[in-house]
Amino acid sequence: MENSLESIKSTRIKLGLTQAELAQLAGVSQSLIAKIESKRVDPTFSNTQKIFETLRRMEQKNNLKAKDVMNPKIISVNAKDNIKEVIAKMREHEISQIPIIDKDVKGVVSESGILEQIQQGKDIKDLEIQEVMNETPPVISEETDINLVTNMLKYHSIILVSKYGKLTGVITKADILRKTYK
Secondary structure (H helix, E strand, O other): OOOOOOHHHHHHHHOOOOHHHHHHHHOOOHHHHHHHHOOOOOOOHHHHHHHHHHHHHHHHHHOOEHHHHOEOOOOOEOOOOOHHHHHHHHHHHOOOEEEEEEOEEEEEEEHHHHHHHHHOOOOHHHOOHHHHEEOOOOEEEOOOEHHHHHHHOOOOOOEEEEEOOEEEEEEOHHHHHHHHOO
């Protein structure tokens, strides 16, 4: 956050706060906030500190982490499973991709990968997971900032989340939308 009086209004709006809410949280009057934003007053140093500290605190509070948006229910398959079992599991749980986990993460199977093989004329019952498997998805910490997560989802359809080396959840674009735009 930029520490200039001109940044107060834009930061307040970005955080979704009204002047009255910011004033209450900072312990100043709403009219002071209005006067600062309209450049009609030069506030005291102590009031400026209160406002900036409140805005900084609110920005930190709004910074979601991977653990805040992840789906803790990890649905996975084994590399030895056949494609029909994988498709049935995807259908049952209404998901479009599923990680392959055998002691550690081996890769991911997606509807797109399966459809590509079908489009090439292959029979589903003859397919092995390795034929439709995509590379291992990224594994990130629960504390990874949401901005990094959303950037990673531009390049990967699924992200796995871990804590101390143990998988704790998955994140897809749908999870981001579900958690951040309720």
